[in-house]
Amino acid sequence: GQQLNQSPQSMFIQEGEDVSMNCTSSSIFNTWLWYKQDPGEGPVLLIALYKAGELTSNGRLTAQFGITRKDSFLNISASIPSDVGIYFCAGPDYGGSQGNLIFGKGTKLSVKP
């Protein structure tokens, strides 16, 4: 079945550094979503990508829809302490019911002030 592989699993960075993480799949996706989960809260949608090659920004966050349609990337520039959390990628579950998403296992980000 479809699987999304996120890397790295965790990151420990210094405040002010840039961050890069990615999500890969063996299947083609036509939508990529990036979520962030703050400690103790539910995931919140950050960025949605709908077209191969698309580059979309949300403040200091930039996400890209890979041209192969099998990967996506999320970059955070000039990290700050509130960037701490778990970042999930997600895509439509083509093998399941319409409306379902599948999620990667997440990248846990820790930021040292």
Place this chain on the structure above:
Amino acid sequence: DAGITQSPRYKITETGRQVTLMCHQTWSHSYMFWYRQDLGHGLRLIYYSAAADITDKGEVPDGYVVSRSKTENFPLTLESATRSQTSVYFCASSESSRGYTFGSGTRLTVV
């Protein structure tokens, strides 16, 4: 207030007890979902619903029961709680696969 709300926020229950986690959304979204989140496993789908009175199993449905008599509510019941069901449970709703909105979660401890 518009949104998706889960209750309770925290729950401690004993092994063998029945417990129900509530989820309510105000948007009339067609789709609703229940996930559990455990360290090392990410988000795992328990049950989902495409509309009122339509529910289906996800990846880890054993030991759980759901119902959806009204579009806005999607309660999750643990019929006889076990320690392995200690987890954080998230409800979500959506109108399409273009993005879910999650609740704040219920942290359940089974002792």
